Amino acid sequence: MENLLKYLFPPKCIFCRNEGEVFCDTCLAECSLLTAQYCLVCDLPSEGGFTHTQCAERLKGTAPSRLLGVYSYDGKVRECIKFSKYGAKQFLSLRKLCREAADVCAEMWGGITPDLCLPIPSSPQKLSYRGFNQANMIAEEFCRKFKLSLNKELLIRVRNTEAQHTQDREGRRENVKGSFAVTAPANVKGKKILLVDDISTTGATFLESAKVLYEAGAAEVQCFALSKREKVCYNGAAHDRA
Numbered sequence: 001m002e003n004l005l006k007y008l009f010p011p012k013c014i015f016c017r018n019e020g021e022v023f024c025d026t027c028l029a030e031c032s033l034l035t036a037q038y039c040l041v042c043d044l045p046s047e048g049g050f051t052h053t054q055c056a057e058r059l060k061g062t063a064p065s066r067l068l069g070v071y072s073y074d075g076k077v078r079e080c081i082k083f084s085k086y087g088a089k090q091f092l093s094l095r096k097l098c099r100e101a102a103d104v105c106a107e108m109w110g111g112i113t114p115d116l117c118l119p120i121p122s123s124p125q126k127l128s129y130r131g132f133n134q135a136n137m138i139a140e141e142f143c144r145k146f147k148l149s150l151n152k153e154l155l156i157r158v159r160n161t162e163a164q165h166t167q168d169r170e171g172r173r174e175n176v177k178g179s180f181a182v183t184a185p186a187n188v189k190g191k192k193i194l195l196v197d198d199i200s201t202t203g204a205t206f207l208e209s210a211k212v213l214y215e216a217g218a219a220e221v222q223c224f225a226l227s228k229r230e231k232v233c234y235n236g237a238a239h240d241r242a
């Protein structure tokens, strides 16, 4: 039935309108990968996205050990994430991007072996339409690809945060303080956890979530971001994406 529908009404790419797929390979190829991996704490480049030793010390053992990011939050990636909650085609285009990102991830980092994969729970302003949370979909695709165990209820949001786009790095850290809680600490204790989100801007959300997970006894927290805002390239190849 699905194939017949596809034959009668071939899907069109939401970007270039070409027939075939909701996110065609040509448009997908235009999505830029991050030029480097970054430390979550200081946002400076770091090989493999590992948190610098001195940055981890500064946060007294509450920082994630690593941030893995795939796409630059820019162009079609940005549109795909922004529009994903507005309709079925947009939703499917994000799924396609997530699958692609999981493939990229598998090549770049090999097997990912956490005990649990947790999506970052949505902020109320993001959840305004049909309760759709992009992080959930990314986590689902990751768990499918890497055979991970997904839990959407273990990490919850307990406090509304204000819209974040006007705040600087320190302001954002303050703003998300006390926003998250772990519902069943016993299920976190001693576990290696992968936190997943659609975009990492200042890292404040990941840092705060990781903190409550470590407080609940997590052995290690790593983070995955489908995309990351990359303002400056540090090694000469400058793209200012402000």
Ligand SMILES: [Zn+2]
Pocket (backbone or CB within 6 Å): 013, 014, 015, 016, 017, 018, 023, 024, 025, 026, 027, 028
């Ligand atoms: Zn296209």
Ligand SMILES: [Zn+2]
Pocket (backbone or CB within 6 Å): 039, 040, 041, 042, 043, 044, 051, 052, 055
């Ligand atoms: Zn650092």
